[in-house]
Amino acid sequence: MRVSAKARYALAALVTMAQQCHTGEYITVISISEKLGISKIYLEQVFSLLKRGEIVTSIKGAQGGYQLTRSPGQITVYDVLSAIETSLFEKAVDTVSQTEPAIDSALHSVVFDTLDAAIKDTLEKITLDDILNEAERQKKDQALMFYI
Secondary structure, three states, rough: OOHHHHHHHHHHHHHHHHHHHOOOOOOHHHHHHHHOEOOOOOOEHHHHHHHOOOEEEEEOOOOOEEEEEOOOOOHHHHHHHHOOOOOOOOOOOOOOOOOOOHHHHHHHHHHHHHHHHHHHHHHHHOEHOOOOOHHHHHHHHHHHOOOO
């Protein structure tokens, strides 16, 4: 499965927000952009989709920015990807429905529908908290490494 750069940046930005969500403060796109090294203009497009998908909320002004709409443990990777990747969860198109409808139906029920369900099920089990916890664990592991 290939996930677009926009979706990968969305996940990275949201994990960054999850790191700071306990403060209750709104986080600016500029601060996320600088921390992650991602174009501010590109992130604004990403956040527009995240807002439409009700993953984040925003306020304008000097104290403005974005906040998560739910706790990081309640936002799944599926939520994020379905907000960003509009074509990721489209049904597979017919393959040979005109000439061999039975084969086409079998392909859908045995392969494509099964694969779609497995991907959705997996992505619904992974939350921003899971990603954040793994990032923190890896950060600790890197801090423990030393070189001779």
